[in-house]
Amino acid sequence: MFNAIVSANTLQATLDSVGVLVDECKIHMEEDGLEIRAVDPANVGMVDLSLSAEAFESYEADGGLIGVNLVRLQDIAGMADSDQLVHLELDEETRKLHISIDGLEYTLALIDPESIREEPDLPDLDLPANIVIEGRDIDRAVTAADMVSDHIELGVDDAEEVFYVKAEGDTDDVHLELDTDDLIDLVVGAASSLFSLDYLKDMNKAIPADAEVRMELGEEFPVKMHFDIADGEGAVTFMLAPRIQSN
């Protein structure tokens, strides 16, 4: 059983966070909220999202699991103005999701969850550096790096106590340093890793400019980025595997 009413705003932010990595996903409808975990086909980028029942206008669920075509669901959610309400109801008999937006009725055929790629556990990594940064600063770094290269180095300089971003292209370089005054918080530790900008650009699209993003970094280790959506009632973690320079 699943029957919920949610603002289009919240639904769109939720779907966008997952949709930047995958085209289809499993949604766990737990009693206390939705859970989505997904990894891209190349096993490089991962998202872990929870949206608490508090984020909804009304919410009833009993632990079911559905598979959805995210691209279509995003299209439908995009039909609503951000302040409109979206009503979602699962028809257990037909395995379809009924979606209504201000008189507009849409029946979405679901996908067999068994046919969707297995979601891996989020690896528990002990990453030495912690950076709390505004979403807009990530956007700035990614946009500048993209002008010169297709990969980007993120790191922390222990001694100088700065978080840095570097991109090296064929001929041009981009360098950005943020110190403790520019950041919301910084716990220094040995950290420098190279990442594909294709992935980081996609993840960046889902990070609100005013979000506080907690970034965990290590030496040639994946980066984790945690931020909230839906006024703190939803939590998103992105994880991205690095490009390895040493072996």
Next chain:
Amino acid sequence: MRLDEFVDGFERDEAAERRRLAEEKSYAITDYLDDVERQFEQTVQGDDLYGSTAPEIFVGRSNYPSVSTGLLSPMAEDADPTQYATSGDWYQEGYGIDDVLQRRTGLLNSTRSAQVDVDDVWDGFVGVQREVAIADHPVDVEVGLDAKPELDLSLDDISTPTGPRARATDADLAENPHVPRPVEKTLEDDDWQAEGAMNYLYRRGFDVYDINTILSAGALGQGRNRRLVPTRWSITAVDDTVGQYLRGGIRNEQTVNEVQVWYNEYVGNDYWVILAPGNWEFELVELKAPGSIWNPEPDGSYYMAADDESYEGRSNYVDETSGAYYASRLAVLEHLEDIGRQATCLVIRHASESYWAPVGVWQIREGIRHAFEGEYATAETFHDAVQQLAPALPVSLTDLRRKSTMVSGIQSQIGDF
């Protein structure tokens, strides 16, 4: 990929410059052209009717969709026409640049202009041309010529060079061409998308050279979409389409279990192929020597070009390496399909100064296909392999790292941590 996307990638078209390069580098070729001219005078009969055996066709790309389309046929009377068609056999026979130019300049291109829209056009000049393209042997034809031929050695980095040209008034088949069964099948089914039909022919044992000619003649695809495809575009379209088909097949295979380095040298080009354990990923890096063709660097330094794709492939046409990318990717994918594995793959092509005239993208395809025949070296890691190769390369490791996505870092997976 749609054809108009191919078009955007092709801008370097300065025929005069290429001729100058070719002429400067070897007097043998210009001497040979004089011979060709004499031969031509002898071959063309009094009433300008010209009987010959055509192994191939050519479709130009200028002025698309009103293109110049031609039958290629050898002028020497005792020539074996099969020897004149571009194919992988040229590699087997050890052709050098001069051999290729001699073969191709010995082909008369009898051309007419035609609209590319050819659904159901099987008569007239274009009809004859299409029959030649789908036949499995060179076809006897009679071509009526309008004027004296122009000798115009035309070079291009993707298509194989062509020789003298003459305007044709008409053409007739002098025999009934034999069309292989699978080609008949793709021809008759005008509801079959070109991509699927290309892959079908490939699976039935047709090499990309044959498929390219058939596609070029507008004999594949859904009826309303059938049109003449300029030779240059069709080569890349076939390499790309068959490559995507092979890539789909290996993407769920196990990965190679060691880092392998393969090498080959052909017509002044060195090829190194590094296969490393990991997901399918591919990059071509080209290093073009000053003095080799297609080096636009004004200061006499090496010209570097690179393009790559990740596990899920590219969504747009490559920026820097054009047809070479799709030809080299095809050659690597064929090898991976043979061994039933996937790999992270870097191809480094060094076009040395002795690659003085472009003979067509086939030499890249064959150079890399045959690289996998030799012995390979192993290395502990991908980056070890690159470091060990570095002294053999004409550019520094620092420059290579800045240019190459893979050399700067190999994509890991979440499961590795």
